[in-house]
Every structure is written in C-alpha cells, then in structure tokens.
Amino acid sequence: MKVLKFGGTSVANSDNIKQVLSIVSKASEKEQIVVVVSAMGKTTDALIHAANAAAQKNNAYKATLQELEKHHFNTIKELIPVQEQSEVISYTKQLFNQLETIYEGCFLLQELTPKTLAKISGFGELLSSFIIAKAAKNSIGANYKDSRELIIASDDYNNALVDFDLTFKKCQDYFSNNGARVTIVPGFVARTKEGKTTTLGRGGSDYSAAIYAAALDAKELQIWTDVSGMFTANPKVVKQAHEIPHISYHEAMELSHFGAKVIYPPTIQPVLQKEIPIVIKNTFQPEDKGTLITKETGLNKPVKGISHINEIALITLEGVGMVGIPGFSKRLFEALYLHDINVILITQASSELSICIAIHENDAEKAVAIVNDAFAYEVQLKKVKPVFVEKGMSIIALVGDQMKNHQGLSGKMFSALGKNNVNIRAIAQGASEKNISAVIDEKDTKKALNTLHERFFEERVKQLNLFVTGVGNVGEKFLAQLQQQKKFLKKNLKLNIRVIGISNSRTMVFDESGLNLNSWKEALQNGEKASLEGFLERIKSINLRNSVFVDNTASEAVSKMYEGYLRHNIGVVTCNKIACASDLENYRRLKFVSRKYNAPFLFETNVGAGLPIIDTLKNLIASGDRVHKIQAVLSGSLNFVFNNFDESITFHDVVQQAQNEGYTEPDPKIDLSGIDVARKILILARESGYELNLEDIENNSFLPKESLDTKENESFYASLHKYEEHFQEIYQKAKDKECRLKYVAEFANGKANVGLQQIEATHPFYNLEGSDNIVLFYTDRYPQQPLIIKGAGAGAEVTASGIFADVIRIGNV
C-alpha cells in the first residue's frame, strides 16, 4: 500500500487532473493506493476570504462563490463524459447551495466563528475529491471515501488535534474491508467525535496523507506538488536553488517549520514514528527524481537547505528587574500561550536583561497588549520597560543535521550577510544545532537568501550584478566585451556577471534576471524615463547581493551619486575622474565610505585607460613602498594631437580628428587645456598618499587665453583656427631643437605640475607613439631606474577593458 497526495496546483484544473489520473493509474498497477487530494488551486484561500467578507457585510463574497462554482462546473464538463455527469453535478450543486446558505448566515449575523470557518474551508477538498473520484471511477476503477468518516480530531477548529487511536482503528477497519485498488479521499478535513466538520490547519492535506500512511503502515508516502522536490531554498526566490536528493525527517521538519511549505511540518510526525519514507514529487515532471525523506541520510553535508518566513514581528521585553529573577520567561510564554500566539523563535541575552521573541506579524498588536498586561505591575515599578515591537522582519534559517559536527558555520553565515550589508536583528541557534536562524529586515530577504545560497551551495560561482550608466563609446564597448566573455568568465573564473540595469541620460531599463546583452539597445530605447536618483532608488529596491554601479560617463552629476551607492553597499566602478579629482575632503569621504560599507570603489581607468597604473601603485603602497617622484605622459589625446601635428596640417584639424576617433573627452578643451592631465596626476599623487587639491597643481597651458575662455565646442574650435600661427610656432621651436612635443605631468617633493615640454631624442618619452601613455614611478624600491608602465592610454576599447578589469577585481575578492 502507498499513499499519494496531490496538492492544490496539481488538481487546479481539468488538464492538471488528467495528469494526476495518469500518475495514479500507473501507481495502482503495482499495488493498492490511497489518493489524498487538496482543494483545486487557491479554492481554500478564496473560501476563507469570502467568509471574512460576508461576516463584514460585504457582498463581494457572492462573486467569489459564483466564480468558484463556475470553475468547478467547467472542470466537471471537461473531465467527465456527459452521460456520467448528473451525479457529480447534483452533488456539486448541493455543496454550493449549502455554502451559500452558510455565507448568508455569516452575512446576516455579521459573525464568523471558528467552527463555521472550519466548515466553510473544508468545502474545497470535499468538492475536488468527489469530482476527481468520479473522473477516476471509470478509467481506473477508483473508489471514493469521505475522510471525515475516518479521521477523528478535536474541536480546535482550523487546527484540530488528531485522535490517533480512534483514527487508526477506523482507517484500518475500512481499508481491510475494501478491496478497491484506488481510494480517493479529501485531504484537510476531519470530524469531531460529535460529528462536526473540522480541519487540520492550513496546508493540512499533507497531514491527512501522513495520517493515512501511518494508519495503514504504507510502504511510502508520496507528496505530489508543483516543484521537483524539496529545494536548497525556495526556488521562487533563489533561482539557483536545486533539489535536495535525500534529507532526514528532522531536517525536513526544520526546513518546513521555517517556511519551506512543500510539506506541512506536522506531516512528518506520524510517518517518522513508523519510519515510512516520504517522497516529494513533481506532478508536472513525474520523471524527476524528487526528494526522499527518511530517518537518516548517511550524507555528511552540513547545510542541507535554507528557509525563510516573512511577515515576522520581533517583540522585546527588557529591563533591569528581570536579571536573576526566575519566572519571567514562564510568565511571558504562558501569557502568549493562553492567547494562542505561536512563538516562532526565541533569544535571550545571557545577561537576562532582555528576551526577544519572533511571532507572526498579524499577532503583533495582540501580543503587545497581552505582554504589557501580564507585566503591568513591573512596568509600573519601572522594573521592565513596556514591550517593544518591530514589524516587517523575516527569519532565515540554515538547516542541517550535521551542522553540529562542523566548525565555523555561523561565522560564515554572518560574515556573508555582513559583507552584503544585511543587518541582523536577532540570532537563535538550537542546542541540537540542527538550525541557525537570524531575524533580518524583510526587504533584505531575497538578497540574504541568495547570498547564503551562494556561500553554502554554489561556492564555486560568484554572481555580480551590474548597473551600467552611460552607453556611449566606452559603455557600448564594455557591454560588447562582457557579452563576448560571459561564458569564459563563468567557466574559468567562476564569475557569473549579469547586467541588471542600463541607463543613459534619457531612458533606463531593468531586468532582475539579467538583461539580454544582444538586444539591450532596443530595450533601452523602450525603457522608462531616466533619472540619477531613480536609478539609485531602483537598485536599492531590487536589492541584489554583489551589486556594482558602473559609471561610463564624464558627468559631474553622476559622480555626485557615488556616495549614495557606496553607503548602500553597492560597489562603484568608474572611468569618470571627476570624483577622484574633486576636493580632497570628498575624495577622502568616498574612500572612507567605501571601507565602512564594504563597497569597492575602483577607478583604474581614471589614469591611462586600461593600463594597470593605479592597481600597480596601490600594490606598491600596500606592500610598504614610498613614491618620491612621478613623471608621466598621461594624455592619450594630447599625444595623438602632437604626434600628428606638423606644418602639413592645421592644429584645428588634428584636434577634430582626435575627437572623431574617440581620443578626447566629449569636450576636447578638457584635454587641451591640461585640466584632464592635471586631474590624473592629482589622482596618482593622492593614491601615493599625498594630500593635494587640483589648485595645487601648476598648469602651464599652451592654449591662448581666448581658447581657454570659450564656453562650448564650436567657439573653442573657432579659436583654434584663429590661433593657428601660435600653434605652428610652438611646433617649429621644438622641431628646430630636434625635439618632440609632449604634454608632461610631474610630481616630486609633494608638488605637481603639468605642461607642454620639448623632449629630446634620448628621453624615454621621445618615442611615444599614437595615443600611448607612459608613467615613471621613482620609489624607495625603484630609486634610479624607475618602474615604467607604458601602452595605449586612450580609446574606447582599452578604457572599456579597464572597466572590465575592475569589475573582475571585485569578482575575485
């Protein structure tokens, strides 16, 4: 004998029921089976909701009832041949008539007693089981039996306690005289000794099935549902969750107690005592192996799953009057128990100064009143404070029988959460160490679950979630490189980099499961209106672990947003140098906030595009070296300009060409005025540990004042035409000395300057080609022969690759 239970989704409509019948038919070939069914889809929710409406004199219950009736009749029509429908139609009609009368009673009396609610909520199973039994009668030869005649329970309506002795006897008597290969019974419903309908609690069809399995000493209890087993975490919240092949009764109980609703926790008890194996199977993918639940698994994996419950309230009772005085907790829990308030988690500080309990949010107000009442005397004497309640919490729990044999699991758990800025409000660890639970803010639940899942189940792949702003030259190249390397990174670096949001100055677009990088342009075009604050707010609300904001713009307004990102534990990678070259206080604050909130702030591309200049400098400093002097050609743009400028071309045309080829900032004056180079040497000096501001850098510009004073590109270019002679003269002077012109940045003795220099043929700068950059670091370790970094220092492709390198640096931490 086996017992098979099919949940709400499995019997939600005629197509699903047909699938159930095929599973049942196959299972019954081998042995006798009992089939326990839930109500169709969300019928129970709808019945309860309508009952509450009726009791509040809200007519809406009628529409719900009509809808339910229609759905049940449609199912009958689709499932059962016309000539056999009359009995089931009249039975169904009769039940709906009864329901209507009960609802009318509630409506008129404006009252809904637990007894009435239990009666109403059981109708879903009575309907579904009868319809399914009828459909199975001809094809499978199934028999129907009303569970209320077999399962006897107390009158704690809606959560009744089963009379096991009586129930077992009734079940055994019935089945020993019943030879049907398949018996279909409703789950969830039972009857009191006095003959009143009662129910076994929400999710209770699982329990009914377990009761049958235990009563009949079944070989196996199969729970057929809409997922392929018990998962390492709720698969609807954690995409990477996977089925647990084998788990113990205790582990399954802990996981389900903390919210893995695949199985209703009390279900385990009756089958555990008889050691009947439970198998969780997927009705819609019956070939999948599912999860086997037995006494022991023989596996030594410490963490088996992570579960969570939302809508939790934390109640704290504290006060100096509690220290060392016995009986406080007894009184607290007694008060809650007497008012039917279920305590989900308890923690007590060892100082006994406070007790903190987690309960369901719906019970919060009631609990506060009860506890304040119970301790009114102590509160009045100021021995304890009035209770303190915090709502909007959730509990997350790591579960595993073997956790007690492994060191440091809670350390791993809390440091992973801490790194992702998940604030932990309370912690509880049972003495048996089968679970470690933490109470956190509900808004962090998804992030916390995914973080823990990654930490304990996917140690090998790390997910980074990028939010990219600016998709001009650099941004577009970056996304293309990312798309091209995605597979490689996953396979070789175990990095799963996803782009969740993209924005330009006009529109922004998001996809929490990752944007398709082949079609981001169309998606962005059709996106919502962009705003800097809106982008940040959305990233905060999406609240993914390892989030990184990537700034590919040259915008000051965007750079002002960094602090907001870092403060929310969102990393920042930027090629925009405005922030790092802004006033010293701001630069220091960003560094501080980055450290404090554990959010990386990387800007390798601020100097020398993709060349590893800042990273090298950081490594020198971190390993104890000291920088004395830096000499550098840091402007790819100016290099390009002066390498291409001679008597055969105008200065204006060379600059125009540099801009067209993407070697300048959108505003070329920023490059030509030397500001850009000044910012770069400033950043290098700061990263070397010197405290400088942009004003401290001497800028010996070669541009005429009139060019410097222009306000936009058009007048700037016009001024270049006007002063062509001035530029030719600079060129000729250098040529006469057989020198080349290079725009050089220097830092020495705490001072920095930038300016055009005539470089002789013997100097390392002389042969710098195209848009190349070069940096010479003179340090304690490199006093005479400098450490030289040289290579392409401008251009969208190399800048994008530098951004990419920073992102990978974050991934590798």
Ligand code: ADP
């Ligand atoms: P049924 O109606 O078949 O009884 P339930 O809705 O009660 O089904 O339970 C199945 C659901 O449990 C799944 O659809 C899934 O969303 C949820 N669930 C929560 N935690 C887990 C978990 N750890 N593993 C599998 N499912 C889970």
Ligand code: ASP
């Ligand atoms: N139909 C009931 C409920 O929704 C019992 C069950 O499906 O397990 O709670």
Ligand code: MG
């Ligand atoms: Mg269920």
